[in-house]
Amino acid sequence: xxxxxxxxxxxxxGVTTVKLLISHPMETxxxxxxxxxxxxxxxxxxxxxxxxxxxxxxxxxxGPAISKNPYLSFKFKGGxxxxxxxxxxxxxxxxxxxxxxxxx
Amino acid sequence: MNIDIKRRxxxxxxxxxxxxxxxxxxxxxxxxxxxxxxxxxxxxxxxxDAALKALFGSSDLTGSDKxxxxxxxxxxxxxxxxxxVSVEGIDGVESISILAEKNANPLTSNYELADGTLPYIxxxxxxxxxxxxxxxxxxGGRLYSTGKEVKVTIGGCxx
Numbered sequence: 001x002x003x004x005x006x007x008x009x010x011x012x013x014g015v016t017t018v019k020l021l022i023s024h025p026m027e028t029x030x031x032x033x034x035x036x037x038x039x040x041x042x043x044x045x046x047x048x049x050x051x052x053x054x055x056x057x058x059x060x061x062x063g064p065a066i067s068k069n070p071y072l073s074f075k076f077k078g079g080x081x082x083x084x085x086x087x088x089x090x091x092x093x094x095x096x097x098x099x100x101x102x103x104x
Numbered sequence: 105m106n107i108d109i110k111r112r113x114x115x116x117x118x119x120x121x122x123x124x125x126x127x128x129x130x131x132x133x134x135x136x137x138x139x140x141x142x143x144x145x146x147x148x149x150x151x152x153d154a155a156l157k158a159l160f161g162s163s164d165l166t167g168s169d170k171x172x173x174x175x176x177x178x179x180x181x182x183x184x185x186x187x188x189v190s191v192e193g194i195d196g197v198e199s200i201s202i203l204a205e206k207n208a209n210p211l212t213s214n215y216e217l218a219d220g221t222l223p224y225i226x227x228x229x230x231x232x233x234x235x236x237x238x239x240x241x242x243x244g245g246r247l248y249s250t251g252k253e254v255k256v257t258i259g260g261c262x263x
Contacts, residue, residue: 015222028230030208046142057221063147065204065212067184067228074215075222 016079206235
C-alpha cells in the first residue's frame with residue numbers, strides 16, 4: 001500500500017505535536033456483506049510506530065475497534081525544526097506503509 | 105472458530121512474518137518495528153478485567169482525576185467516537201490504554217510512550233453500544249484510570 005499516510009508535525013513551546021491520518025478500511029471481521037451474507041474478513045492495523053530522528057517515541061497497538069481511516073495525535077518533547085519524524089504501520093495481513101516528514 | 109479458520113490465520117501469520125523478516129533482513133525496518141509485541145490475548149479478551157490482566161498482569165485500577173478523558177456525551181455514530189486522553193500530575197506515564205467497556209473486545213488500543221513523549225493521545229474509536237469509555241495510564245507499576253459514559257445511538261461494530 002502506498003500513500004496511505006497524511007502526517008503533520010509542528011513545534012510549539014518545545015513540544016512537537018504530531019497529527020496523522022491513515023487511509024485504511026479497519027474491518028472488524030464482524031461485518032457482513034449484505035448481498036452475499038458472508039462475513040467480511042478482518043483487516044485492521046495492528047501496530048503503528050512513530051520515530052523522532054530514528055528513535056521510537058510512540059508505539060501504538062491497535063485492535064479492530066479503531067475507526068476506519070484512523071486518526072491519531074500525540075506530543076513529544078525534544079524535537080527541533082527540521083528534525084525527521086517517521087511513521088510506519090503494519091496490519092493483520094502483513095501490509096504496511098511508512099512515511100517520513102520534517103518538523104515544521 | 106473452527107480448526108480450518110485457525111489454520112488459515114496461522115498460514116497468513118507465518119507468511120506475514122516471513123515478509124517482515126525479509127524486510128528486517130534488508131535493513132528496511134528495525135527489529136522493534138516487527139509485530140512481535142502485539143498483545144493478541146489482550147485484544148481478544150472479552151472483559152475489561154481480562155484485557156487488563158493480559159496487558160499488565162493486573163486489573164487493579166486506581167481511580168484518578170489526573171487523567172482527563174474527553175469524549176462526547178452522545179455519539180450519533182458509534183463507528184467514529186473521538187476520544188482524547190491526557191494525563192497531568194502523574195510522573196513517568198509509560199503507557200495509555202483506551203477501552204470501551206461493552207465492546208465485544210473492550211480493548212481498543214494501547215500506546216507505549218517513550219521518555220519525552222507526553223501522556224497525550226487523541227484518536228477515534230468504534231463503539232458497539234452505549235457504555236463507559238475507560239482510559240488507563242500506567243505509571244510506576246500502578247494503573248490509574250478514569251471513565252466516561254458515552255451514549256451511542258447507532259452502533260459501530262457489526263452490521
